[in-house]
Amino acid sequence: MSVRHSLLAILDRGPCYGYQLRAEFDRRTGSTWPLNVGQIYNTLDRLERDGLVAKGDTDERGHVYYETTDAGSAEVAEWLGSPVVRGAGTRDELAVKLAVAATLPGVDAAAIIQTQREAASVRLYELRRRAYPGSAPDGPEQLAFSLVVDSMICHAEAELRWLDHAEQRLAQHPEHALALELATERPRRGRPAAAR
Structure with a gap:
C-alpha cells in the first residue's frame, strides 16, 4: 500500500498538519491500517524533499501545515489514474x-x-x-x-x-x-x- 500517495492525495484536498493527516487517513480507511505519527512526519519530510509538498502556515499551537505543490497535485492525479501493479513474483x-x-x-x-x-x-x-x-x-x-x-x-x-x-x-x-x-x-x- 502506498502510504506516501494516500497522504499526498489527502493533502491535495487542503493543508493539514501531521496529527490531522493521520486522523484523516484513519477516517478514510476505517483505522484498518494504523499509522504512527513518526511515519507520517517521515513521509512528509520525504514528500517535501521531493518537491511534492511544502510547509505552509503555523497555527497558534505550533502545528505546521503542509500543502501540495503543483508537482504534488500532478503526482496525485497520476497515482489515482494508474492501476496498482502487483509484483510478478511471490513474496507471500x-x-x-x-x-x-x-x-x-x-x-x-x-x-x-x-x-x-x-x-x-x-x-x-x-x-x-x-x-x-x-x-x-x-x-x-x-x-x-x-x-x-x-x-x-x-x-x-x-x-x-x-x-x-x-x-x-x-x-x-x-x-x-x-x-x-x-x-x-x-x-x-x-x-x-x-x-x-
Missing part, C-alpha cells in the same frame, strides 16, 4: 512456507494447511462481523471503511480457497515423492572463506 509468506514445508522430509504439510485454515476462518469470521456493524454503509466514512474491510474479506476467502487447492494438490503426490534432499552439486558462487 504462506505460499513460500508451504512450498518449502512440502519438500522437507518428515514435515506434515497437511497440518500446516489445517492450522492456517483455522486461523483464516477465525479472521474471516471476525471481518464479517466488522463489515457492517448495523446496516449497509450510508455515509462516506462508512463506505470507505466497508471498501477496505470488503477487500480484507475477499483476501481471507481467497486464502481459504487457495488452502483447499493446495491440499488437493498435495494429496495427489505420495509423501516420499515430495521430499527433496540437499543438492549434491554446489553452486560455483559463494562467500569466500575468511582469511586468518
Whole structure:
C-alpha cells in the first residue's frame, strides 16, 4: 500500500498538519491500517524533499501545515489514474512456507494447511462481523471503511480457497515423492572463506 500517495492525495484536498493527516487517513480507511505519527512526519519530510509538498502556515499551537505543490497535485492525479501493479513474483509468506514445508522430509504439510485454515476462518469470521456493524454503509466514512474491510474479506476467502487447492494438490503426490534432499552439486558462487 502506498502510504506516501494516500497522504499526498489527502493533502491535495487542503493543508493539514501531521496529527490531522493521520486522523484523516484513519477516517478514510476505517483505522484498518494504523499509522504512527513518526511515519507520517517521515513521509512528509520525504514528500517535501521531493518537491511534492511544502510547509505552509503555523497555527497558534505550533502545528505546521503542509500543502501540495503543483508537482504534488500532478503526482496525485497520476497515482489515482494508474492501476496498482502487483509484483510478478511471490513474496507471500504462506505460499513460500508451504512450498518449502512440502519438500522437507518428515514435515506434515497437511497440518500446516489445517492450522492456517483455522486461523483464516477465525479472521474471516471476525471481518464479517466488522463489515457492517448495523446496516449497509450510508455515509462516506462508512463506505470507505466497508471498501477496505470488503477487500480484507475477499483476501481471507481467497486464502481459504487457495488452502483447499493446495491440499488437493498435495494429496495427489505420495509423501516420499515430495521430499527433496540437499543438492549434491554446489553452486560455483559463494562467500569466500575468511582469511586468518
